[in-house]
Amino acid sequence: MQEMEGKPVRFISINTMNPEEQVNVEVERYKMDYPVYYGRGQNINRDFKVEKLPRLIIVGPDTMIYKDVLFLKAEELKAEIEKVLLKGKQTNLP
Numbered sequence: 001m002q003e004m005e006g007k008p009v010r011f012i013s014i015n016t017m018n019p020e021e022q023v024n025v026e027v028e029r030y031k032m033d034y035p036v037y038y039g040r041g042q043n044i045n046r047d048f049k050v051e052k053l054p055r056l057i058i059v060g061p062d063t064m065i066y067k068d069v070l071f072l073k074a075e076e077l078k079a080e081i082e083k084v085l086l087k088g089k090q091t092n093l094p
Contacts, residue, residue: 003078004078004081007085008061008085008088009081009085010034011034011035012034012035012036012037013032013034013035013036013037014036014037014039014044015036015037015038015039015040016039016040016042016044016045016050016053017040017053018040019040020038020040023036023038052070054070054071055068055069055070056068056069056070056071056072056077058080058081058084060084060087060088061084061088062088066080066083066084066087067080
């Protein structure tokens, strides 16, 4: 999200379902300019008790999980990130 440029926000993607070749195609197709990790066969879903995909997890600078949902539209995602950033400022988080 270009709106988050310059803010202490990082995006990553972990694809645990598709073969590596398909992950690479999706990265190109959707112009993902953030790290995309391939995790098929790595037991990530089991280890982290992921029951449904896709997952969107927002982790604050204090390492707390603030949101764990199946999906958010772009505007909803932006609003949730802004809440976490505001909370961090209020508590002087790094």
